[in-house]
Amino acid sequence: MAKQPSILIVDDEINVTRTLKLVFEGAGYEVVPAYSSAEAIDLLSNGKHFDAIITDLNMEKEDIGLDVARHAKQLKPSPVVVICTGYASVDNSRQALTMHVDYLATKPVDLDELKTALARLIRLRKAQKGRA
Numbered sequence: 001m002a003k004q005p006s007i008l009i010v011d012d013e014i015n016v017t018r019t020l021k022l023v024f025e026g027a028g029y030e031v032v033p034a035y036s037s038a039e040a041i042d043l044l045s046n047g048k049h050f051d052a053i054i055t056d057l058n059m060e061k062e063d064i065g066l067d068v069a070r071h072a073k074q075l076k077p078s079p080v081v082v083i084c085t086g087y088a089s090v091d092n093s094r095q096a097l098t099m100h101v102d103y104l105a106t107k108p109v110d111l112d113e114l115k116t117a118l119a120r121l122i123r124l125r126k127a128q129k130g131r132a
Contacts, residue, residue, distance in 0.1 A: 004028055004029055004030045005028075005029050005030070005051040005052065005122050006030040006031075006032065006049070006050045006052075007030070007031050007032070007050060007051065007052045007053070007054060007118075008032050008033075008034060008040060008043060008044070008048075008050040008052075008053045008054070008055075008079075009021060009024070009031055009032070009033050009054050010033075010034045010035075010036075010039075010040040010053065010054065010055035010056060010059070010065070011035070011055070011059065011084075012035055012036055012056065012059040013056070016056070017033045017034075018033075021033055023111050027115050027119075032048070036059060037055075037059055037060060037065065037067055038060075040053070040055065040068045040071075041067065041068060044068075044071050044072060044075065045071075049075075049077075049079070050072075051079055051080065051126075052079050052080040052081070052082065052118055052121070052122055053068065053072045053079050053080070053081050053082065054082045054114075054118075055068040055069060055081075055082070055083055055084070056083075056085065057083050057085035057087060057088070057092060058085065058087055063092050065083055065085070066083075066092065066095055066096065066099070069083055069101050070099055073099050073100065073101075077125075078125075079125075080102045080103070080118065080122055081101045081102050081103075082102060082103040082104075082105060082114070082117075082118065082121075083096055083101050083103070083104050083105070084106075084107055084109055085104070085105075085106060085107060086106065086107035086108075088106055102121050103117050103118070103121060105117075
């Protein structure tokens with residue numbers, strides 16, 4: 001039996017995190033929640049590997065989700081990185097694209113679209129690792 005893909009969900013709004021956790025667990029993912037950028041970076045720094053990270057952009061301070069994404073993109077192998085925000089700007093969108101974030105979703109997020117995109121991105125990342 002194949003291992004469930006794992007996702008780190010980062011959002012300081014507990015209800016958002018719980019909802020995403022339920023949605024993705026229902027879709028067959030192993031989900032770990034983090035309620036701040038510091039908690040997420042701590043999890044990433046302690047050797048836990050995730051297939052994907054979904055992070056809010058604005059939590060304890062504006063654009064702090066970019067720090068989570070930056071940290072995740074430095075990991076080897078790099079997980080799929082998704083940023084969700086209701087406050088995209090030209091500047092933070094440019095920063096996300098410059099660091100090669102895999103997907104930028106605007107709130108309110110279409111959960112079916114997000115699940116489809118995440119499954120596709122994880123599948124592509126695994127195929128790329130297989131060719132490396």
